[in-house]
Amino acid sequence: MSHNTQWREQLDALLDAFNERHASVGKGVSHSTREARSQGLYRIFALLRKLGFKPVPENLAERHVRALMAYWTAQPLPADVLLDIPMTIPRRAYPCSAAYIQQQMSFIRVFASWIGKPGLVRSAVSYVSEPRLVRRSYGALIDKGWESHGLAVDEVIAAVDAVDSHVGGQLAMMIAFGLRRKEAVMFCPRAAEIPAYALPVQHPRSDHYISFLRIKRGTKGGRLRYAAVRTPQQRQALARAHCLARQDWGHIGHPGLSLKQSLDLFSNVVRSVGLTKNDLGVTPHGLRHQFAGDLYFDITQVQPPVRGGELLIDREVMADAYRQVAEQLGHHRRQISNAYLGSPAGRRSDEVKLMGAAS
Known part of the structure; x- marks a missing residue:
């Protein structure tokens, strides 16, 4: 040969x-x-x-x-x-x-x-x-959410709606529940929402919320996760998803398109309104970062480190918040939240350096 x-x-x-x-x-x-x-x-x-x-x-x-x-x-x-x-x-x-x-x-x-x-x-x-x-840093140094880049999420989604309402609805689900692109395209609203009492017995958050979304279609590795339904904005996104699903058990992607065609359409539409790093400075994935930061704030009433928020004195409470964010994003390791929220350890190190410089 x-x-x-x-x-x-x-x-x-x-x-x-x-x-x-x-x-x-x-x-x-x-x-x-x-x-x-x-x-x-x-x-x-x-x-x-x-x-x-x-x-x-x-x-x-x-x-x-x-x-x-x-x-x-x-x-x-x-x-x-x-x-x-x-x-x-x-x-x-x-x-x-x-x-x-x-x-x-x-x-x-x-x-x-x-x-x-x-x-x-x-x-x-x-x-x-x-x-x-060769050592990756998993702690976010800048917030990749849309709002931190000066974008109004509702206005951008409205611009997408003017091009394609299905893609607009998919983006609405991404910001509401932290869905990935593929998860949003494949989302079936009637098959997803379950009451809290129907969660697995070992689920740690079943007593905190009334209902959850069961997210499995399109997830990485087919891993099941649950995202809490906790805000009126999430309810609005779900109501819209129900309208987009043509059949009782239908998804919110375009009827008649294959999964690949639906994903390609999504990418083409968001590019057409400037949702790229080169144009508006953000991508659709930034909605997961936005969701993560907003969820952390809902849990702790403090902004995450990547947004300049104060570190919680109670480290166990902070660790639990990072764990909840990771779980609702579809990750099993709490440390993954560092990529969305910033690293608590890095922030503490910065504060120590500032204190030393001031003394």
Whole structure:
């Protein structure tokens, strides 16, 4: 097999054989995961050729991983790494983000298991002299909610309504209940709302609210979660969703469109009104950040750290609020709330520094 012309065919064969498998458990993975892996691995092997290598995919070796890490972190190639051909790409001026590097490493780690080299890829920090280059920070430094960017949520949704009322209704559900795009498109209002007494016995919030939404369609990994119905605005969004659903058990996406078509339509409509980082400075996902911050305020009556709110003296109360936000966003780990609310630890560190500077 030619190293130069047939590496794509070999990679295709490996993807066909293994890409539907989960990295660590015996189940399948979603289409989006398979697509991300496939694109990532093609990008990685194409980059290796620009860096001066021409490996057949099955011959991926430790020197290739070291070279990739050096490139992504904007470091010079290790002196002991021998090239196969001249490099055709310059060293990066700036490192890639830690999140991007960790994602690429996860692609390589999974791929290495496919070719019988499960120990090939070490932890990312072992390849660098500065751990900060590969350590992701999960604490939000700026609020990504729409209102913090000077946008009136109702006015923006009204602009979307003028283009497509179904997408407007989906955005209304996103801000009301923290839904993701896919969850909103697939939302079935009549199948979702349940009274608090119908919650699982172990659910910790069943005595705080009258009803909840049972959210499972379109969730990541099919994970079930419950979001409390707690405000008049949520009631309005639900009433609108009931009007959009044409049938008793229908969803609020466009009738007659496939899921992919509905998701594409959503993306096209929001772009048409400027809901991008380059135009209005926000994306639809910012509504989840808005929801998280508003929910935290409802629970604690204090703004979250990312909005400049004071830290709660009672750390247990604060931790419980972070846990509730994470649960209603569909995450099982309390720390995920840091990405939406800001990190309490980081805020305390900043306050200590300010006190030291003032003394």
